[in-house]
Amino acid sequence: MTDAVLVVGASAAGLATVEALRRKGYAGKVTVLGAEAHLPYDRPPLSKQVLGGTWTPEQAQLRTPAELSALDTEFVLGDPAVRLDAAARTVHTAAGRALTADAVVLATGLRPRVLPGQDGLAGVHVLRTLDDALGLRAELAPGRRVVVVGDGVLGAEIAATVCGAGVPVTLTGPQPAPLAYQFGPLAAGLLADLHRSRGVALRLGSAVTGLTAEDGRVAGVVLASGEVLPADVVVVAFGAAPATDWLAGSGVLCDNGVVCDSRCRAAEGVYAAGDVARWHHEGLDALLRLENRTNATEQAIAVAGTILGEDRPYTPVPYFWTNQFDARIHVHGTLSADAEVSIVEGDPREGRFVAQYRRGGDVVGVLGWNMPKQARQRRPEIAGAVLAGRA
């Protein structure tokens, strides 16, 4: 019998856990512990609308105060969890609180990777939190040279937003084109063309090894080739690691995330959801960890179900979207650079198409470029492979 649930993490996964518990009829106590002082807000807009200044921070809030209060939940904010005792299901916080519950949900998300020498250097930013986005935004001024380190989804979005704000920007990273390792040459090539045509300087195909500084402020980005890209502002967006350092010695297994069974259970009475969770996907028969927005909420629903005694494996078809300039890219399934890619709808020359990715004869992914509905309608082609463990 569960009478008290503690959710550690007040972002999309944490909030969705609470909402799912209430929707499913759970009437017991719920506490949400958040490291940041803000009420739950959404992260995808941070690199786009919030960084670009088209939204106020309030517009990124996930729920109104009235909607939150209807959840009958205590939000303990601005107090990071520092230790878990899994056997006792007690979480200790930085401020000295000790919170105990029948079920503890770990939803602490990610922490951005940083470059050596980055800490304490003025002009260097990461983008994970609302405060990060506002801090970076405050540094964007015409004439300032911005270098984005990281050619994945986040780095490419940041470069597009900074460029759209009229600030000169260079995008750098090891791939031949933004997102090339996932998208393959066709779609990543189109993305590179788009960035170039809008004025983003692409310096790709070379890893970044460090930073240079003058008087405590960043001055440049050092490439593996030895070349230094001059920079007034640097954004480091080359990946993130699950925020599990606080779980050391807790009794919960952490290995590239909180390791969970197929029901998203990490230990008796301890569960994980969202970016931090690495669970056994029964369809793929593998441990999987997804860093995307829809996984945060869908996994939260699975966790709420498990807490309330449902016995269903969590077997999602991965999905994410990214907006860069006027491209709205929607990805279902798992893409890879070595997949066989065919255009099944639309035409890349017209800026609208759906590409199907096949491996070993199976459809493993679908990419929609300005065709969200048509891409989504092809999900069942992938779902079969995912659930049969062939993707």
Next chain:
Amino acid sequence: MKITVDEAKCCGAGTCVMLAPDVFDQRDDDGIVILLDEHPAEALHATVREAASVCPGVAISVSEQG
């Protein structure tokens, strides 16, 4: 129950359409949400609340009044 959608926030994921195809659809040209039924029947309320909760663009609001 009264549903409102914010087209400006919609990201076109179509999560709502997969959950409640009688209530939501997407435009063919840009994937933005189309609200088919502002006041869905009671049998659909739980699914609609789930759709609002999981909407990755936070574009769906549900009011219990109206």
